[in-house]
Amino acid sequence: MLVDAIVDHEPGHRLVAVKNITVNEEFFQGHFPGAPLLPGVLMVDALSQVAAILVRDNEETPLTRVYLRGVNGAKFRRQVVPGDRLRLEITMGRRRASGGYSP
Numbered sequence: 001m002l003v004d005a006i007v008d009h010e011p012g013h014r015l016v017a018v019k020n021i022t023v024n025e026e027f028f029q030g031h032f033p034g035a036p037l038l039p040g041v042l043m044v045d046a047l048s049q050v051a052a053i054l055v056r057d058n059e060e061t062p063l064t065r066v067y068l069r070g071v072n073g074a075k076f077r078r079q080v081v082p083g084d085r086l087r088l089e090i091t092m093g094r095r096r097a098s099g100g101y102s103p
Contacts, residue, residue: 002046003088006053015054016089019046023082038080044071050088 008016021038028036052066080086 001049003049011057014091015050017050019086021080021082021084036082040076047088051090054090054092
């Protein structure tokens with residue numbers, strides 16, 4: 001998992017987790033040698049993992065799978081490098097008729 005700890009949790013509504021970025025992470029091996037950088041796709045993956053935890057927590061019946069249907073308007077304000085702490089915050093939106101959730 002790309003989540004180290006859950007720091008705040010309002011069941012069914014909001015979840016905040018953190019990921020401590022260290023130079024020993026497997027994905028830094030060979031990714032921009034000499035200038036390690038956390039790829040944006042892994043930040044999105046970490047957010048989707050936090051969202052899956054929140055969605056599974058909200059369901060009356062336990063889910064076995066949670067799918068990410070898309071990402072719209074993602075912006076990365078700055079580079080994430082070793083020594084940073086990534087804060088991942090997810091808030092539950094309204095439920096769509098298709099069975100998914102919107103932000």
